[in-house]
Amino acid sequence: MRKLLLWLAMVIAMVALILGGTAAFLYSRTGEKDLPQEATTFGDTALTPNGWDWTIPVLGDKVSKHYQSPTNLTVQKLGTFTDTAPQLVLPDWVTRAEVTITAPDGTAWTGDASTCNTYTYAANGDYQIIVKAYHQENEPPADAQGWYAYRAGYTMSMAPTVTLSSDRAAQGSVVALYLTGILDGEPSLETDLGTVWFRRTAGGYMGYIPITYNAEGGDHTLQLTCGSLTRGLTLTVTNTQHKTVELPAEEDVGGAEEYRNAIWPLYTNSTGQKLWNGLFVAPSSSAIAVHYGDIQMRDGQRSGQSTGLTYSAPDNETITAPQSGTVVLADTLTLTGGTVVIDHGCGVKSYLFGLKTVTAQRGQTIEAGSPVGTAGTDHDLIFELRIGSKSVDPEPAMAGRSGLQYRESE
Numbered sequence: 001m002r003k004l005l006l007w008l009a010m011v012i013a014m015v016a017l018i019l020g021g022t023a024a025f026l027y028s029r030t031g032e033k034d035l036p037q038e039a040t041t042f043g044d045t046a047l048t049p050n051g052w053d054w055t056i057p058v059l060g061d062k063v064s065k066h067y068q069s070p071t072n073l074t075v076q077k078l079g080t081f082t083d084t085a086p087q088l089v090l091p092d093w094v095t096r097a098e099v100t101i102t103a104p105d106g107t108a109w110t111g112d113a114s115t116c117n118t119y120t121y122a123a124n125g126d127y128q129i130i131v132k133a134y135h136q137e138n139e140p141p142a143d144a145q146g147w148y149a150y151r152a153g154y155t156m157s158m159a160p161t162v163t164l165s166s167d168r169a170a171q172g173s174v175v176a177l178y179l180t181g182i183l184d185g186e187p188s189l190e191t192d193l194g195t196v197w198f199r200r201t202a203g204g205y206m207g208y209i210p211i212t213y214n215a216e217g218g219d220h221t222l223q224l225t226c227g228s229l230t231r232g233l234t235l236t237v238t239n240t241q242h243k244t245v246e247l248p249a250e251e252d253v254g255g256a257e258e259y260r261n262a263i264w265p266l267y268t269n270s271t272g273q274k275l276w277n278g279l280f281v282a283p284s285s286s287a288i289a290v291h292y293g294d295i296q297m298r299d300g301q302r303s304g305q306s307t308g309l310t311y312s313a314p315d316n317e318t319i320t321a322p323q324s325g326t327v328v329l330a331d332t333l334t335l336t337g338g339t340v341v342i343d344h345g346c347g348v349k350s351y352l353f354g355l356k357t358v359t360a361q362r363g364q365t366i367e368a369g370s371p372v373g374t375a376g377t378d379h380d381l382i383f384e385l386r387i388g389s390k391s392v393d394p395e396p397a398m399a400g401r402s403g404l405q406y407r408e409s410e
Helices: 003-027 256-269 394-399
Strands: 051-059 062-069 076-081 096-102 110-114 127-136 145-156 160-165 168-170 176-179 187-190 198-200 202-208 218-228 229-238 245-248 286-288 295-299 303-304 310-311 318-320 325-332 337-345 349-357 371-377 379-389 390-392
Touching: 051 198, 110 371, 168 318, 176 218, 187 198, 187 202, 198 310, 202 379, 256 325, 256 337, 325 349
Parallel strands: 076 145, 168 229, 245 295
Antiparallel strands: 051 062, 051 145, 096 110, 096 127, 127 145, 160 176, 176 202, 187 218, 198 202, 218 229, 286 310, 295 303, 310 379, 318 371, 325 337, 337 349, 349 371, 349 379, 379 390
């Protein structure tokens, strides 16, 4: 028995020696190279850590190695930004971040990893950014856990810039106006072409100018105001040659006042957010019978011009949303039958007329291609795209050639 106990003691000692040696070896091989190496960048410049606190597992959660350096007041100089606002890019190892930006007047803005690039610069001058980037996981750690701290100073010197997606535009098109730089107010645009809504972007504002089918050809003056900024621009409208289509005579079914009461108030209300994304899609898979701007003749007399697309939709065809948005009208009107209006934001709305049944509901959030109803035979299926009260041609938006797709990711 004594020999057995002695043998067991020797085995235990040997195992302990091996484990101890392994732990010592692993401990000696663990170093700063095991800390996260991918840099945090700001304005395309790698930030230098000015403090850190990391724990590196050596043997699971039993043995670990600690690296620490207290934060200090050293400020990394990043220089001057004159063209675009600097963006903070966090590497993949960051699980959360704390961000503070201090403006020249001493006011501080705080955010996190999801909001770090939403800061709006209200003035030129000297700024400071402090970032604390963490790697922390709830599971038992298999890699380094801790944080790096960064402190950097930089100067903003950005003059406002105004860019049109095009300075020449055909009737029926949309022109985007992109405003960037240090801005001390919210923009407004005075123009005879129609009401322009602006949305916030990372670097400023984006607005959308409608050029409807009967906009006067030639030069149009745009007067932009944004705080202390005033800027005059010129946009040239070119005439579009529209074809003439002969249509059957229409029976007067009434309902004009009902239509005005339901539709016209929608022209002046819209969410300020951009809800569409990418190409608009046709609400029907059928052929287009009447294109935007076509001159309509009935009984040999001109009856007007098309303000949308008319589809040769068969009875009971499922009609879908041209883009994402919020349904602001879903009803049946005497003049237009089943009617669905979708607000895509920034004044942009889709109007679908002539449905036999309406399945969409007012207030519903809807995605592009989602069913909104079915086509019938009592009314023509018509798709109008409007900014405010002004109709524009939906086909460029469906082809990706519209100002609605200009620098869309910003």
